[in-house]
Amino acid sequence: MDFDDTAEEAAWRKQCRDFLSQHAELLPKEVDLSQSYWARPPSAAESSAYTARCRKWQRTKYDAGWAGLMWPTEYGGRGLSGHMAGIFAEEEARYNLPFGQFAQSIGMAGPTIIAHGTDDQKNKYLEPMLTGEQTWCQLFSEPGAGSDLAGLRTSGVLDGDEIVVNGQKVWTSSAGEAAHGMLLVRTDVDQPKHRGISYLLLDMTTPGIDVRPLKQPTGRSEFNEVFLDNVRVPLDCVLGGINRGWGPILTTLSNERAGIGGQASYVADVIELARRFGVAADPVVRQELARLYSIAETMRFLGYRVRTATSRGEQPGPESSVLKLAASRRLELMGDLSMAIMGPSATLYSSDAVFNGFWQNYAFLGQWMSRIGGGTDQVQRNIIGENVLGLPQEPRPDKGIPFRDIPH
DSSP: OOOSOOHHHHHHHHHHHHHHHTTOOBOOSSOOGGGSTTSSOOOHHHHHHHHHHHHHHHHHHHHTTOSSTTSOGGGTSOOOOHHHHHHHHHHHTTBSOOOSTTTTIIIIIHHHHHHHOOHHHHHHHHHHHHTTSOOEEEEOOBTTBSSSGGGOOOEEEEETTEEEEEEEEOSOTTTTTOSEEEEEEEOOTTSOTTTSEEEEEEETTSTTEEEEEOOOTTSOOOOEEEEEEEEEEEGGGEESOTTOOHHHHHHHHHHHHHHHHTSOOOHHHHHHHHHHTTOTTOHHHHHHHHHHHHHHHHHHHHHHHHHHHHHTTOOOOHHHHHHHHHHHHHHHHHHHHHHHHHGGGGGOOGGGSGGGGHIIIIIIITHHHHHHTTSOHHHHHHHHHHHTSOOOOOOOTTTTSOGGGSOO
């Protein structure tokens, strides 16, 4: 792959910059991390204001034809390649603009509906995502089924033209604000565990849904547990067919992993932190900084591979797991290294800490959101080992037997 811009790509990059410069200022060379959204738990008013800002920017992009660049034109996108969308993302990150609010809707639910949805589902759900009007949440994990996602036990019982859902989901980001949810239910306990799952497009205002925020060690409450008590979901909200949810699940997870792998690296900021605390010349610290830089660069080139796959019309495959695992290694190293650099100051918090506790909150305590989300390190290693390296599969004594016969 040629990593330099072609003439066409250079012209496109200029178009991106021209558009972005009309709506925002470039980020300063030295960003004040103490003012970062992740430095401390936001107040309710701050959180609401940030959401409004995200929606306003998303609507601006939509109205100008810059939303959903890779989506088909018939659904409000521009049908561009992954390369072109990646160039826009690179340029957008250079400006003082909000981000992250639509990762689950535009980044996960949208591509899954495009790949597996009916025409009616695409017409109903896609445009409100691109406009920023509606956000989504991911109702996958359960108290007894996280890493082993196919072990989920939330039940979906067919009743006429509806599915009646009962069960519990956990670690659901932004469930209280989401208009819709990507919901997985067990619709056939007589099939093996990967075959009896259905993927539902859930209206979060449906009666019987109880969302309870979970307080995280950072002091924030992005995650929730969600209880579903006799929730009735119309059959036209089934994505991909009854008992055929595993295909859409893999599409969602692949896009989630690729999105996590594309997060900002903060390498330059960690280097500056080392200088601030006078340890930049320490040989051990320098070695760890070099490791962090190497991982970040590896991730950059892995991102090009994912971008190439999407440019060819392919869904991200095992390469997204490689990228996700690299992101997890980077987050682990960044969290440990930033604490080591600060020494005793790492025990401080909030306004007593450097940068209002950004490194304590985001890098150290907050790392688990992305490291566990989208599949743990162990899950990614299994996928890479089996699908990339061709290693023997992990022993699976429950494979091929009816789900109802699996002990739990």
